Amino acid sequence: MIQAAVMGYGTIGSGVVEVLEKNREYVAKEAKEEIRVKRVLDLREFPGDPVQDKITHDIADILEDPEIRIVIETMGGTKPAYDFVKRCILAGKSVCTSNKELVAAYGPELQRLARENHCCFLYEASVGGGIPIIRPLAKCLTSDPVRSIKGILNGTTNYILTRMDKEGADFDEVLKAAQALGYAEKNPTADVEGYDACRKIAILTSLVCRKQVNYEDIYTEGISKITAADFVYAKAMGCRIKLIAQSFLQDGCWYALVAPFLVSEESPLYAVQDVFNGILTKGDFNGELMFYGRGAGKEATACAVVADVIDAARHPGHTVNIAWSEEHQEIANIGGARFSWFVRVKDTPGILEEAKKLFGNIQVQEAGLTGECAFVTGPISENDFAAKAEKLSGILTRIRFDQ
Amino acid sequence: MIQAAVMGYGTIGSGVVEVLEKNREYVAKEAKEEIRVKRVLDLREFPGDPVQDKITHDIADILEDPEIRIVIETMGGTKPAYDFVKRCILAGKSVCTSNKELVAAYGPELQRLARENHCCFLYEASVGGGIPIIRPLAKCLTSDPVRSIKGILNGTTNYILTRMDKEGADFDEVLKAAQALGYAEKNPTADVEGYDACRKIAILTSLVCRKQVNYEDIYTEGISKITAADFVYAKAMGCRIKLIAQSFLQDGCWYALVAPFLVSEESPLYAVQDVFNGILTKGDFNGELMFYGRGAGKEATACAVVADVIDAARHPGHTVNIAWSEEHQEIANIGGARFSWFVRVKDTPGILEEAKKLFGNIQVQEAGLTGECAFVTGPISENDFAAKAEKLSGILTRIRFDQ
Numbered sequence: 001m002i003q004a005a006v007m008g009y010g011t012i013g014s015g016v017v018e019v020l021e022k023n024r025e026y027v028a029k030e031a032k033e034e035i036r037v038k039r040v041l042d043l044r045e046f047p048g049d050p051v052q053d054k055i056t057h058d059i060a061d062i063l064e065d066p067e068i069r070i071v072i073e074t075m076g077g078t079k080p081a082y083d084f085v086k087r088c089i090l091a092g093k094s095v096c097t098s099n100k101e102l103v104a105a106y107g108p109e110l111q112r113l114a115r116e117n118h119c120c121f122l123y124e125a126s127v128g129g130g131i132p133i134i135r136p137l138a139k140c141l142t143s144d145p146v147r148s149i150k151g152i153l154n155g156t157t158n159y160i161l162t163r164m165d166k167e168g169a170d171f172d173e174v175l176k177a178a179q180a181l182g183y184a185e186k187n188p189t190a191d192v193e194g195y196d197a198c199r200k201i202a203i204l205t206s207l208v209c210r211k212q213v214n215y216e217d218i219y220t221e222g223i224s225k226i227t228a229a230d231f232v233y234a235k236a237m238g239c240r241i242k243l244i245a246q247s248f249l250q251d252g253c254w255y256a257l258v259a260p261f262l263v264s265e266e267s268p269l270y271a272v273q274d275v276f277n278g279i280l281t282k283g284d285f286n287g288e289l290m291f292y293g294r295g296a297g298k299e300a301t302a303c304a305v306v307a308d309v310i311d312a313a314r315h316p317g318h319t320v321n322i323a324w325s326e327e328h329q330e331i332a333n334i335g336g337a338r339f340s341w342f343v344r345v346k347d348t349p350g351i352l353e354e355a356k357k358l359f360g361n362i363q364v365q366e367a368g369l370t371g372e373c374a375f376v377t378g379p380i381s382e383n384d385f386a387a388k389a390e391k392l393s394g395i396l397t398r399i400r401f402d403q
Numbered sequence: 404m405i406q407a408a409v410m411g412y413g414t415i416g417s418g419v420v421e422v423l424e425k426n427r428e429y430v431a432k433e434a435k436e437e438i439r440v441k442r443v444l445d446l447r448e449f450p451g452d453p454v455q456d457k458i459t460h461d462i463a464d465i466l467e468d469p470e471i472r473i474v475i476e477t478m479g480g481t482k483p484a485y486d487f488v489k490r491c492i493l494a495g496k497s498v499c500t501s502n503k504e505l506v507a508a509y510g511p512e513l514q515r516l517a518r519e520n521h522c523c524f525l526y527e528a529s530v531g532g533g534i535p536i537i538r539p540l541a542k543c544l545t546s547d548p549v550r551s552i553k554g555i556l557n558g559t560t561n562y563i564l565t566r567m568d569k570e571g572a573d574f575d576e577v578l579k580a581a582q583a584l585g586y587a588e589k590n591p592t593a594d595v596e597g598y599d600a601c602r603k604i605a606i607l608t609s610l611v612c613r614k615q616v617n618y619e620d621i622y623t624e625g626i627s628k629i630t631a632a633d634f635v636y637a638k639a640m641g642c643r644i645k646l647i648a649q650s651f652l653q654d655g656c657w658y659a660l661v662a663p664f665l666v667s668e669e670s671p672l673y674a675v676q677d678v679f680n681g682i683l684t685k686g687d688f689n690g691e692l693m694f695y696g697r698g699a700g701k702e703a704t705a706c707a708v709v710a711d712v713i714d715a716a717r718h719p720g721h722t723v724n725i726a727w728s729e730e731h732q733e734i735a736n737i738g739g740a741r742f743s744w745f746v747r748v749k750d751t752p753g754i755l756e757e758a759k760k761l762f763g764n765i766q767v768q769e770a771g772l773t774g775e776c777a778f779v780t781g782p783i784s785e786n787d788f789a790a791k792a793e794k795l796s797g798i799l800t801r802i803r804f805d806q
Binding site for chain 1: 703
């Protein structure tokens with residue numbers, strides 16, 4: 001019997017307890033030992049909940065209990081998660097976490113401490129919910145360098161964009177409906193402004209480069225400025241608008257960004273709808289690979305956490321090493337990254353001629369909206385685009401094209 | 404420096420040598436040691452080829468060379484691959500293979516021998532080419548039982564079906580073109596009759612059930628009877644025709660089959676075109692996951708083999724255990740499996756009334772073809788369908804519906 005503890009009994013923490021309970025026999029067979037939750041750390045009480053007698057408010061009850069070998073961290077945020085996780089690892093307890101803020105900020109240190117203390121620090125659930133992506137990157141895509149990785153990594157924004165697309169509705173309206181349904185949080189900033197996806201692409205890029213990417217270096221733009229009119233054009237072009245988090249090698253530099261993109265039907269990401277996530281990698285020899293599934297939600301994320309718990313249970317006294325080095329991975333200034341742009345602009349006399357003069361070969365787009373016109377540029381660097389766009393008056397929207 | 408040998412210098416074997424050479428530095432970093440091919444076993448000579456001096460026709464040159472720690476088996480077939488691989492493992496050499504016939508027929512025995520001899524038997528490349536699917540099934544999807552797994556596992560047939568769909572051409576015509584392009588072999592039986600996909604779904608099902616599935620137990624039907632007219636209906640129904648290999652739990656039994664299916668736009672497999680492969684798993688808590696990429700071809704498959712070589716190199720004297728037990732997994736007689744069917748039938752007086760009497764609620768399909776009519780049945784067992792279909796005269800096509 002392996003005793004475990006859960007820190008943070010919110011959506012994912014309670015999902016983990018549920019999966020461990022409902023799949024008890026199956027998990028025991030896979031782990032070769034039964035796994036039982038002995039303690040649940042949370043600030044709150046849970047009267048009437050099956051874990052009510054296991055609740056503690058004191059981390060010492062976990063740290064000082066030699067029976068507890070595996071700790072599940074589902075608190076989110078870095079305070080006090082970082083301190084708690086570090087102390088667990090220093091006490092030789094394996095930690096399995098779904099916390100992308102923690103992994104993005106402190107990944108390599110916690111990975112190193114796990115090695116030094118002969119235990120595991122595992123985080124499959126921190127990106128892509130129930131989609132296996134961390135292990136495939138660390139253990140499978142090892143023979144052919146990944147040149148680009150991009151994905152729809154945030155379920156909330158993908159749900160909002162899917163609804164805007166299907167219903168022709170505006171952002172605010174759909175956000176409110178999503179909040180009412182529990183698909184978006186009361187304070188939706190982390191999701192809609194791309195901060196969540198930014199942490200996740202930082203983790204994936206760190207794994208790909210085997211070096212630490214600071215998430216602060218990643219240019220991040222959310223979806224709150226996307227309008228129903230943008231979707232009218234997107235449809236006319238056979239595209240969808242998706243919040244894409246990506247990093248890629250261009251001219252020998254790694255670039256990384258999170259931003260809304262126009263995605264054409266040809267991309268496997270086009271079909272990733274609602275709360276689903278999809279992650280696309282590209283290598284010289286291996287070509288394109290996609291990993292697709294439920295990127296969020298209590299149950300799928302809990303499955304990934306429990307799979308980590310099973311892996312830790314299978315390797316007592318041993319480190320399952322899924323790690324990158326503490327060395328810093330430089331991310332190039334986004335100014336040099338090249339994209340094609342879709343631009344909507346107020347219809348004023350000579351505006352398209354002016355756009356042509358500025359951007360060269362542009363493709364004019366029609367979508368039947370009055371009082372405005374729209375065009376698509378060729379590939380152009382961010383700096384170049386910004387400088388030229390400043391000279392063009394009346395810009396309503398600018399969205400990058402996924403290529 | 405780790406010395407390796409390649410057995411079988413065909414498409415994949417030469418791809419492995421190429422990936423090891425072109426990604427030499429990257430591979431060395433990942434494996435923590437340089438990997439060099441010392442010997443290449445093949446019946447042929449390769450004058451002028453970079454490996455010309457490494458060629459041997461004698462397996463003893465590999466078996467008796469204590470420097471060779473890892474053997475790459477890319478011969479295909481079971482004779483003499485099984486004998487050679489077994490002797491390598493008994494000599495304590497890790498084996499990495501792309502050979503689905505070998506893994507499907509002798510997987511658990513070779514896995515056990517590897518454990519007993521403290522080396523590895525790895526086979527990521529045996530299913531899905533460059534797509535990581537073996538490790539995700541063995542190492543990631545451990546917390547939630549997989550209830551069904553299905554996929555487009557054969558690139559050749561998917562290429563043929565994609566061309567038939569796009570060009571409205573008949574099977575024979577497209578097959579000839581595919582052969583001319585090298586996308587289909589001169590003797591295409593193993594691919595077009597589904598035998599290749601059958602071996603692959605046997606391996607995946609064995610991993611999912613953690614028990615040995617005999618591929619002979621899997622009902623297998625190829626694509627050679629699919630016609631251009633079938634695609635006319637498929638399009639009218641918003642579907643594509645795909646060769647699907649699958650296994651699933653129904654009424655407490657595992658069923659497995661390979662057959663052409665009508666796949667609707669809603670399925671993630673709909674978008675898997677040309678030589679690409681896609682594998683879909685379903686679990687109670689984890690929901691649907693898809694793994695997508697180049698399922699065939701020299702380079703992608705070679706990447707998967709080399710990733711296995713790196714994993715073996717990282718674990719000298721240790722078994723990376725990706726295995727199922729030698730216990731037999733029963734596959735239920737296909738007669739009990741339920742599907743909806745699409746049926747084309749000669750247009751004779753009263754034929755649809757007769758079909759209604761036999762199959763109950765049917766949906767009549769129109770596609771503008773004269774001299775025939777078509778309908779879709781509700782879910783019905785294979786046995787029941789076969790018995791009723793026998794009573795209906797003039798059946799032109801019968802294709803299952805993917806659901």
